[in-house]
Amino acid sequence: MAEATGTAGTAGTASTASTAGKAATRPAQKRRKFTDPEVPRARGRVLEGLRGYGLIVAMWIRSTMTYRTSFVLSTVGNAAITLLDFVAISIMFSHVDVLGGFTLPEVALLYGSCSASLGLADLLLGNTDRIGARIRDGSLDTMLVRPVPLLAQVAADRFALRRLGRVVQGLGVLGWALWSLEVDWTGGKVLLVPVMVLSGAAIFAAVMVAGAAFQFVAGDAAEVQNSFTYGGCTMLQYPPTVFATELLRGVTFIVPLAFVNWLPALYVLGRPDPLGLPGWAAFLSPLVAFVVFVPASLAWRAGVRSYRSTGS
Secondary structure, three states: OHHHHHHHHHHHHHHHHHHHHHHHHHHHHHHHHHOOOOHHHHHHHHHHHHHHHHHHHHHHHHHHHOOHHHHHHHHHHHHHHHHHHHHHHHHHHOOOOOEOOEOHHHHHHHHHHHHHHHHHHHHHHHHHHHHHHHHHHOOHHHHHOOOOOHHHHHHHOOOOHHHHHHHHHHHHHHHHHHHHOOOOOOHHHHHHHHHHHHHHHHHHHHHHHHHHHHHHHHOOOHHHHHHHHHHHHHHHOOOHHHOOHHHHHHHHHHOOHHHOOHHHHHHHHOOOOOOOOOHHHHHHHHHHHHHHHHHHHHHHHHHHHHOOOOOO
8 A cells, every 4th residue: 555655656756747847848948949040041041042053053054065066166265255355465565574563474363363253253143144134024023933042043044154264264374374473482372372263253253243133223234233343354454553543442442353363462472552451451352252242142132122023
């Protein structure tokens, strides 16, 4: 009898403890669910966008590889056409020894790094300038109903693998410049060269996203976007010493294209910055790319939210 009573008491105690434990656990679970941060959710959206972008790009690459001869010819043609810019620079140096205090290999460093950076950005996000046409003809609506982030669809639409031609010729000129230059190489300078190319591509990509966002307001402003990307790259191919101080301030502190290659290249060459910026500013390109991309992405989201269908 005593044993039964003890067993019942033990069972009651265990049941009470279990109930109390569940009661204590339940609020904690609710609190954890209520205070879930937005970071994992945003990370999931980014991964979803990258996956969708990869699938669309793979589809266009398979389509391109169906006609391989055409792909090779168009890629070589793209490289040859963009290389004409450097041919013009070389012809100019046949009449002068220096340009703004820079020799031909030093200008080739500027040209190659800028061309490779723009080529990478153009390869990955170059089709964003077509969003104005999609807004006008109403075809953007079909993208909005697909279960893939809009930016991933716009960037990957009609992915042109032939644009690798610009990247290859830019890297080729950059390699020739590095081989021809007499630079006192250090670990920081060696690391800065690939960082310069990749960070420059990220800065150009951010400018492309901002230009695409502007087209939600302007309707079709692809040429405005191209003036900052292709036009900016043309400017960056020449030494900063040939431009006015006001322009240098504008492309350093307003639209920071100077961080694409001017500041890193000046550090590699051991030359002072015309604006007197310290040497460590050359290593700020990745940070500048992030700082530029944040408002560009916010502008893109605002543009998408303000979009009104044409009804066609």
